[in-house]
Amino acid sequence: MSLEWQNVLIYGLSGLALLVILWPTVKVGQRFLRRWGVSDPTEQQGLLARRYLLHRRLLYPPLFLAAPLITFGDTNPLPTLITALLLGEIIAMLRPSRGPRTATLTRRTWSDLVPRWALVAMLVLAGFAALLAVAAGLAKQWGMGLLDKYPPDGFWRTNGDIVASVADVHRMLDNSAWLVVLVSVVLVTAVVLGIVWLAVYRGSGTDPSVDAALRTRTARVAVGIGIAWMSVNVQQANNKLINIRDIRWPEPAPSWLTGTGWLESITVPMLIIGIAGWICVANPDSRMPYVQTARPTA
Structure with a gap:
């Protein structure tokens, strides 16, 4: 499949637009935690969630730009979207953990x-x-x-x-x-x-x-x-x-x-x-x- 650079640019701009729209704040982090089962999350907990989201969403522009190269310029946007999101999870998960640890x-x-x-x-x-x-x-x-x-x-x-x-x-x-x-x-x-x-x-x-x-x-x-x-x-x-x-x-x-x-x-x-x-x-x-x-x- 041929790779059209116009499409690559469109995907990159789409990733940038998603980053702007989904830019996480502490309040967003608190709402995020509440949806995932944490009752009454504090501001400090919201800050941890914000960092988690930020590490992934900052990857959207470069990954949406690179994903069409991996999917060989597929005109179907779904494989490109899936590829970018999966790469984002991989890279974010491979980041070294910092700070003290707590056993459960x-x-x-x-x-x-x-x-x-x-x-x-x-x-x-x-x-x-x-x-x-x-x-x-x-x-x-x-x-x-x-x-x-x-x-x-x-x-x-x-x-x-x-x-x-x-x-x-x-x-x-x-x-x-x-x-x-x-x-x-x-x-x-x-x-x-x-x-x-x-x-x-x-x-x-x-x-x-x-x-x-x-x-x-x-x-x-x-x-x-x-x-x-x-x-x-x-x-x-x-x-x-x-x-x-x-x-x-x-x-x-x-x-x-x-x-x-x-x-x-x-x-x-x-x-x-x-x-x-x-x-x-x-x-x-x-x-x-x-x-x-x-x-x-x-």
Whole structure:
């Protein structure tokens, strides 16, 4: 895909606009903590939350500027947005912790921070995207093998009408889109699980309640982004498979390829699942038991 520098600039300016609109203050930090289960947060707690938000939001302009380079100028804004937000979480989480640490009486596990169904949903979507990507790769191999039977400048007919030229179909197949999907699924799965692991095991902050809220938010946002990313990759792998299947081949396609026609109906549901899952997981529940039970040791 070609990279249009106009689009890159638009993404960069969008990141700058988000930074201005979402610039955190202490009051914003207090409201943020209240949403994530901290009852009556103090000004000092609001300051800790503001620092947490600021570390992430200051990354928006450069990451929104760089994300189209990573997504190869994809005209769909969703992969670029997801990439920028995920990179922001990674970089912010890798910042070294400073200040004194406070242990808590509550032992953390990943299920304290993230709903089990959310992580399972992300992994199921990841497996489905990988399966479709592999299927698209196998379909490409079959198609390229069939093209080898025809001269490079040849074509084939059906009922006397020219259906396709070998050169045109070869150009359609001659890419590694399926492999890009497969690699991105593996990488993002590893990154999301890594962020959740850091959220669980990273050293505690100075305020146990704030620390519990922030690490819960970090883990849930990462998994929510992961769900959205996997749904996008299901769509991309499925579209590649559809394109190959819809070519009017001169010979019957394998039964496993022709039997994937029903997958065309999942495009819209995948988009809905991705967005709904992202919103649902990346926002707090009505009850935040881990945050409310976090207490300092005596």
